[in-house]
Amino acid sequence: MDTQNLYNTIFKRKSVRKYDLTPLPEADLSKVSEHIQALKTLIPGVRSKIDILSSREIKNLTPVKAPHYLVFFSEEKDGFLTNAGFILQQMDLFLSSNGIGSCWIGMAKPQREILKKSELDFVIMLAFGKPKEPIYRKDIWEFKRKPLEEITNISGSNELLEPVRLAPSATNSQPWYFIGEDNKIHVYCIKAKALKSVLYEKVNKIDMGIALCHLWIAAEYFQKNMDIIYDDPARKAIPAGYFYIATVIIEQ
Ligand SMILES: Cc1cc2nc3c(=O)[nH]c(=O)nc-3n(C[C@H](O)[C@H](O)[C@H](O)COP(=O)(O)O)c2cc1C
Structure with a gap:
């Protein structure tokens, strides 16, 4: 590919x-x-x-x-x-x-x-x-997305997380949050509010896969290997209002 x-x-x-x-x-x-x-x-x-x-x-x-x-x-x-x-x-x-x-x-x-x-x-x-409208944005500023600081507390992984930030999501809700250390990124998804939960939980989990796809492509681009694990400490340290998806191990 x-x-x-x-x-x-x-x-x-x-x-x-x-x-x-x-x-x-x-x-x-x-x-x-x-x-x-x-x-x-x-x-x-x-x-x-x-x-x-x-x-x-x-x-x-x-x-x-x-x-x-x-x-x-x-x-x-x-x-x-x-x-x-x-x-x-x-x-x-x-x-x-x-x-x-x-x-x-x-x-x-x-x-x-x-x-x-x-x-x-x-x-x-x-x-x-075949498109009947432009298919590309001319500038990165045309993406309506949350800033990196709102989707992660990790500093120093921008080359991997900036492509994730730009990922599409249903109703552009961007339900992701990333916590971690160097080369170990814990991935969380926002919990939908009760009324919307059935529909949103389904699409939000799809959105999380889209974000992980962008993370994997960025890792490939920078010639790093990516592994997915399910990490017990990360499962126990879930930020309020989120649920745990997986942990991504990035190998140089
Ligand atoms: C799981 C999923 C479902 C979506 N469903 C619809 C849809 O039914 N109709 C639609 O017009 N756009 C839909 N979208 C597109 C999003 O609205 C769009 O990706 C988001 O607003 C970001 O805009 P962008 O893709 O132009 O970057 C969906 C996106 C995702 C990821």
Whole structure:
């Protein structure tokens, strides 16, 4: 995988919500299919698949209408939502780096026959196609994101955490917080308020996978190895209002 290209895309990508509804050329769709085979998983024990579906195979409740959708299915094991975010964000960056527009869509699902046929459960999807609006930001200041100080108390890991700061999230909620030491980053997610909790907890866990995807791509770019562990002390020292996701070990 060309992680250098994906890394550069992190600093300019944006959600695309206007598409030319003409299907992409076969050659482009083949390139997308091939790339699906090359994706890295976060939690190897969780079975999943990505299908490319057309607009008529999707019940889309949002105004974002696209010719194609990358639809993520998974078995519902521990960590499957974070795994889905991690895997599908690689596609978001791949599409953007190839001039194809994309947008995460939380408010859509495949048609009933497709759901019935699938052995794995539907999780989330990405709309994609030929963009009818600019797909890149011209400047980093165009990202509406929290400053680094609001998402971490770690100083000195900016090269890894700045790409994470720019990650997309549902309703741009940026639910992440990072605490740590050199080379050991504990990852936490905000607890949704009771009323919103069912819906938000699902998308927030996907968001956390997206953030971990940006962290992994940054680590690759700086030629560092990244390992995910579940660390007992970090589980016990959870900041108020958050829950624990994982600990990332960065090796030089
Ligand atoms: C899990 C998830 C679900 C999302 N669902 C929708 C959606 O249903 N409709 C939409 O227009 N945007 C959706 N988005 C896009 C976010 O609103 C967008 O990523 C965020 O506002 C940041 O903007 P950016 O992607 O342009 O950087 C979703 C994003 C994520 C990560």
